[in-house]
Amino acid sequence: MFWMWTCDGKCFGYLDGDDLWTSGGQHAGKLHGKEIYDQHGMYRGEVINENRLIFCATKRGWHGFRFSPLVSRPPLRRQADLEDFAMPAGYRTFSPPDSM
Numbered sequence: 001m002f003w004m005w006t007c008d009g010k011c012f013g014y015l016d017g018d019d020l021w022t023s024g025g026q027h028a029g030k031l032h033g034k035e036i037y038d039q040h041g042m043y044r045g046e047v048i049n050e051n052r053l054i055f056c057a058t059k060r061g062w063h064g065f066r067f068s069p070l071v072s073r074p075p076l077r078r079q080a081d082l083e084d085f086a087m088p089a090g091y092r093t094f095s096p097p098d099s100m
Helices: none
Strands: 002-006 011-016 019-022 027-032 035-037 043-048 052-056 091-093
Touching: 011 027, 027 043
Parallel strands: 002 052
Antiparallel strands: 002 011, 011 019, 019 027, 027 035, 035 043, 043 052, 052 091
C-alpha cells in the first residue's frame, strides 16, 4: 500500500496493487502503467514522482479499459497533507475524492 497526494498537497488515498482507493474507502480507479482510469474507462489522471496524482489536459477524453469497482473498504485515517508540487505546463491537480 502506497499513500498518494494530489499536486496541491492534499492526501487523496492510496494505491493497493493497481487499485486506487480514497482514504474514505471508495475504489477510485485502476492503474495502467502510470495512468489511472475510472470504472467507465475514462482517463482520470496519472502518477508522477511515485506518490503524486496529476491530470494531463491533453489526455482528456482518453479511454482505457472498463472495470467493475470493488466493494468499499473501511475508511483509513488520512495522512498529513504535503507541500504543493510545481505542476508542468498543460497539467492540473487531480480531482479530489469528494468530486467522485
